[in-house]
Amino acid sequence: xxxxxxxxxxxxxxxxxxxxxxxxxxxxxxxxxxxxxxxxxxxxxxxxxxxxxxxxxxxxxxxxxxxxxxxxxxxxxxxxxxxxxxxxxxxxxxxxxxxxxxxxxxxxxxxxxxxxxxxxxxxxxxxxxxxxxxxxxxxxxxxxxxxxxxxxxxxxxxxxxxxxxxxxxxxxxxxxxxxxxxxxxxxxxxxxxxxxxxxxxxxxxxxxxxxxxxxxxxxxxxxxxxxxxxxxxxxxxxxxxxxxxxxxxxxxxxxxxxxxxxxxxxxxxxxxxxxxxxxxxxxxxxxxxxxxxxxxxxxxxxxxxxxxxxxxxxxxxxxxxxxxxxxxxxxxx
Ligand code: SF4
Numbered sequence: 281x282x283x284x285x286x287x288x289x290x291x292x293x294x295x296x297x298x299x300x301x302x303x304x305x306x307x308x309x310x311x312x313x314x315x316x317x318x319x320x321x322x323x324x325x326x327x328x329x330x331x332x333x334x335x336x337x338x339x340x341x342x343x344x345x346x347x348x349x350x351x352x353x354x355x356x357x358x359x360x361x362x363x364x365x366x367x368x369x370x371x372x373x374x375x376x377x378x379x380x381x382x383x384x385x386x387x388x389x390x391x392x393x394x395x396x397x398x399x400x401x402x403x404x405x406x407x408x409x410x411x412x413x414x415x416x417x418x419x420x421x422x423x424x425x426x427x428x429x430x431x432x433x434x435x436x437x438x439x440x441x442x443x444x445x446x447x448x449x450x451x452x453x454x455x456x457x458x459x460x461x462x463x464x465x466x467x468x469x470x471x472x473x474x475x476x477x478x479x480x481x482x483x484x485x486x487x488x489x490x491x492x493x494x495x496x497x498x499x500x501x502x503x504x505x506x507x508x509x510x511x512x513x514x515x516x517x518x519x520x521x522x523x524x525x526x527x528x529x530x531x532x533x534x535x536x537x538x539x540x541x542x543x544x545x546x547x548x549x550x551x552x553x554x555x556x557x558x559x560x561x562x563x564x565x566x567x568x569x570x571x572x573x574x575x576x577x578x579x580x581x582x583x584x585x586x587x588x589x590x591x592x593x594x595x596x597x598x599x600x601x602x603x604x605x606x607x608x609x610x611x612x613x
Pocket of ligand 1: 535536537573574575576577579580581582583586591603604605606
């Protein structure tokens, strides 16, 4: 990450909410909603990587897609380069969208099997009318293929002819061909073999250094998040429960949920004196979240106050936010 002193944020997300109507029985009197993302706020600086971590179903992917308006948020404000993204329409929306891209989790499902590699990577250029001729489009596509490590001779091949890692390189090429300032990476390596994961992560880092993009990097894997992030945001049941610089978070995790996640990172037996924290029970339903602290039904530190009073997300050290009544008191081992 470059020196960001005095820089304006690239992205400011304020009180973002995304509710989905829940299916209710015919006897249900009131409509219920699944609170997939509930009051999420954060900023992202240019060239920064914000890692977003949490269990499946915590709302991290919905949050990433809502920020890009791939699914329309229910409430909240999204400022991109100082402009109101939620109010943007027509030409302005088109222009802003071209600067904000996404890499999807599943390289098998996210590429159109009927299109060649060249056509897939060229699609954003054609939609945005970036090039004056077909030759120029081809030239741009071949250049990007080289940048992501795809042999240009694959230009006319189809996605099914490639391995998972190569398909993800095609997805990355499609995301960066318009030279965006922001890329949401939605679990981009979790469908890949472990041996390929580090290649793709290193490619993403290299591209960030050369092109200066900011990433929102979503993953359930804290080792991956540690490898790639500058700052980390921990989500639980649609809420942010802790956020800090990577080093601060990994050294001084304060929220019991973050401590439990960290304790589950595999480490060699001989190097570990760390006690594993096993969370009891499943993630509660986001249609009917627990009262008070949303984590109290599974928290190993819960006290009487926890089921009654919701803890605020408050700053406990410089840039370190935590939503727990006992933040700062409950240091991880
Ligand atoms: Fe656990 Fe209570 Fe803190 Fe919630 S507020 S994380 S239940 S100790």
